[in-house]
Amino acid sequence: MAFAGMQARIADLFQSSASLCYVVLPAASIFLFDTWIPLHFAVAVLYIVVVVLATLWFKRVGILRTAALCAALTCLSFIITHGPNPDSSAAARTLISLGAIAITTKLALLNIATRERLIAVGKEKDNLARFFPQSIVEQIATNDVALSTTRYDPAAVLFVDMIGFTKFCSAMQPQDVIAMFRELLCTLSDSVFEHHGTVDKFTGDGLIAVFGLPVSNDLSATNAVRCALTMQARLQAWNDARAASGQEAVAVAIGIHYGDVVLGDVGCESRLELTVLGDTVNVASRVENHCREAKASILITDAVVRRMQREGSEGTVCRFTDRGFHTIRGHSEALRLFAFPRDAAPSTN
Template identity: 80%
Template sequence: MSSLPVAIAGVQVRIIDLFKGRASLGYVVLSATAIFLFDTWSPLHFAVAVLYSVVIVLATLWFKRLGTVRTAALCASLTCLSFVITHGSDLDGSALARTLISLAAIAITTKLAVLNIATRERLIALGKEKDNLARFFSPAIVEQIAKNDIAFSTTRYEPAAVLFVDMIGFTKFCSVLRPQDVIAMLRELLCMLSDSVFDHHGTVDKFTGDGLIAVFGTPVSSPLNATNAVRCALTMQERLQAWNETRAAMGQDAVAVAVGIHYGDVVLGDVGCESRLELTVLGDTVNVASRVENHCRAANASILITDAVVERMEREGSDRTVRRFTDRGLHTIRGHSDAIRLFAIPRDAEPAIP
């Protein structure tokens, strides 16, 4: 999706907004009437009615396709009426030719105007869609989606790393802070967390109130999906530490988050009803990542990852990042029958990114 056509469409919208609230229909009628009077009673003999094309072009600034077509019909009717008033049933060759030329000009201008309106509406819609995608995808992924026309509606299995991050002790903050302060804190926190996701080529699957779910590998895959997810988690903790230092200087309490990551196949598809569909990931990988994040409290860990993540990172050549984690052995995760080997960054460890 080129930014230039979207910018041109934006300029057209601003021009339209300039005339909003004014008697746009009056301008069209007044212009058409002036041309009609000049065409009918002027002694000059040339295709004055061609000037109706200007009226149609002006109509595109105020009206949509239907209004533009109606304006064109008005201009064509006035052209024919002018011919009848001036020449009656005397089909003079030159006069008839001028009238036909004017009608052809009106038809061509109308066709081009309707195409322009359709293009403008499509570009505006694409611009809005791009802005909406930017809420959940990194700029690089948005551009790739737009360039390659990646279909979201195709339900499929995809290997991906799923990251859950959640604020610890959110209820306590709600009990001591004013509602507006809680919302302000959450907005700042979620902005920081989502920026970390985008910086590591991930996708925000959804916001969960005091946290978020991120996916690395959909809808655009990368050879470093697991590595990107883990480095994203480390970045989150690093930025959180710096943010807490700022909060401490302002006399505010520190904020802590827990991060859990699992790697495996996920189901990617649209869920919901027809009036509100949501692209999301589902499956056992997502469930395990959620349980691993919940287990951070009991394990006194800021980040927990599974052995599937470690194995994938080793295949991706990220052994140095793997060595940052401590093997915590096998753990039974609620809702999962098999024990899972977990690797942790302790809560009091430095979250430096290797």
């Protein structure tokens, strides 16, 4: 019973009972070999193998405890073998062994730190991939400037929301609503990523996308508008498939505005969210909401058109109809809007 209790306590020190095989037994074998063989050389250096084995099974605490065990056994073997009056060569061999254990332990801890850093970077990339295209994820990962650094830069902001959300969902089962929205949001976000945009946030029945931040792009307005056209084209194809199975068609409205935005972290310390703020974001939201009144599937502002012209995208601009000036809710000044009609074919060419 006493032996079993001691065995359990030793196992607790090394985080699992497997350590009795992978750490304690090799260490004990080296101790016996070092203490009772008549050969006089630094057998204790072999303890570094035990420390290396510990890196395969344990985290920092387990490795430090393994190193402490090895150092203790080295000193105990020295005392048993040489007594109170050791010769200088024996002391030197022991010091060499202790130094080797210390160096190996340091390298093992550095290896764990590097491994954890790589895992953290991988997790961060996986998280960023939910909101950024892969090309931007790689740039962010190698950028010396923190992603959360507050900045004030021009960008194109795209709002897309489902039309008739409440009525549409009232006749569906909850699980069918969630399944439908997952498929819809996946289609929308894929279109954003393909056009070098970032998903600022999902809004339940739509999303907010930004083009030109956090990595600048010379075609930010063009990419935003082409993304909107791609969204509507894919939505049409998706609705054709839904109609074949007797499901109701889904319609979305898209509004785009171009201008300066603030990019930064908002929220409390326990839950920060990187987002864009400012009048450009508010206007894009109002423009999207105005699509219903204007009977347009996509509405873009004059600022977007002027930016696209500077980007050399007159061909895309020509696909939109000038609707003149409109006063939109929540905005004092009239905005010149350009529309893509609901009944137009939204090809991406």
